[in-house]
Amino acid sequence: MNELLDPLLLARWQFGITTIYHFLFVPLTIGLATTAAIFQTAWYRTGKAEYLRITRFFGTVFLINFAMGVVTGIVQEFQFGMNWSEYSRFVGDVFGAPLAMEGLLAFFFEATFIGLWIFGWDKLPRFLHLLTIWATAFGTVVSAYFILAANAFMQNPVGYELNAEKGRAELVDIWEVLTNRVVLAAFPHTIAASFMVTAGLVIAAAAWHLARNQHLDTMRPALKFGLWTMIISGILTTLFGDQLSLAMVATQPMKMAAAEATYDTVCGAAASFSLFTLGTPDGSTELFSIRVPYLLSFLSTHTFDGCVEGINDLQAQYTELWGPGDYAPIIWVTYWSFRWMIGLGMLHVLVAVVGLWLTRKGRLPKQQWVWKVAIWSFPLSTLAMSVGWIFTEMGRQPWIVFSLLPTASAVSPNVTGLDVLISLVAFTLVYGALAVVEVGLVIRAIKKGPPEVGEPDPETGRVEPASTVY
Secondary structure, eight states, X not given: OTTTTOHHHHHHHHHHHHHHHHHTTHHHHHHXXXXXXXXXXXXXXXXXXXXXXXXXXXXXXXXXXXXXXXHHHHHHHHHHHHTOHHHHHHHXXXXXXXXXXXXXXXXXXXXXXXXXXXXXXXXXXXXXXHHHHHHHHHHHHHHHHHHHHHHHHHHSOOSEEEETTTTEEEEXXXXXXXXXXXXXXXXXXXXXXXXXXXXXXXXXXXXXXXXXXXXXXXXXXXXXXXXXXXXXXXXXXXHHHHHHHHHHHHHOHHHHHHHHTOOSOEEGGGSOEEEEEEEOTTSSOEEEEEEXXXXXXXXXXXXXXXXXXXXXXXXXXXXXXXXXXXXOOOHHHHHHHXXXXXXXXXXXXXXXXXXXXXXXXXXOOOOHHHHHHHHHTTHHHHHHHHHHHHHHHHTTTTEEETTTEEGGGTSOTTOOHHHHHHHHHHHHHHHHXXXXXXXHHHHHHHHHOSOOOOOOOTTTOOOOOSOSOO
């Protein structure tokens, strides 16, 4: 019973659940803002009704998602003071700087232009109104950068000095924090992955209507956009992920070793990447494995004869540096989350490639199973991104700030397990209710379809918005 009421365990579960839940909205906010901006640009240039209708259609889904993201994001910051006060005390001077920039600069910038976009359809000149949605999209991306910069400090602490008297890290170089090697690699990888998630939603929404042979003028281009976006962003996610793996090897070699369950240092052909492995938990016995020779070496060093440090060797190094302790994360979590991240993402790209082939030259498949696959494949990229974050955060353990602060030392000292359990149950119930509301609103908006717009101008042929109401 005491283990079940362990404040550290419950606090980690609560933060993990609320973070993964909140992050369901982040990639869609980033991707849908840009999607709306692209189609509004197409409408601005051509005046065609279908582009305006697509803009308003996905703009509605974007606004629903943005509102839910704001609500769930607020909880994240409260947890730092509630359950993780020792963490906040130790790293608040550094961690708080990029978060403050995100809140005071990026978020307010984003929120301001969202308001102008919503209410400015018939009040602002067309070009100026177009700029408001591009400014919104830019704000979502900048907001993501500041948050990722804060997270990168936890992976690779830079730009700080330890104040021994106060027992805390203090900021000395904000530029070094904002140009952390990890954030420079993680940012493009995360943004590209966000567009994969968005593309999945666009494909699913378009497929739902095309399966019913309705709204063909809008859903055909929306489907093509979604399919191409999935393929392009999938390729970019892979390329940027390769750069992120190099940064990970340089800053957190234990995470790469755990991702591959490599217990002993290997080089060259022996540094193979296992597609699937069964063995004993301590790595002493390998029962079955499917491996690609040299691939792990190439992913880790970009050479075929490079060496990858093993868990046992790194454990010995870390014990010498920081004293006795277990410095390896939970191996099965890192190993399988790394593979699920890659596998689910690749599967979604494959679905898009097949979909592009089946709909080539304006074809619309008659088989209903094709559309069902397109619709029900939507969670693939979302799950890939979620397990990717599980890998990123769990792979850093037992550190909450790598090499500086263990997770066990970061929990609030005066919070009891019962306190955390009550808030965990409360948040779970509230988030469950919000999920029902969110999913219901999005499905309702998608099923309703693109809104009607005004009639074309007899002289110019342009179509203007019929209403400013979403």
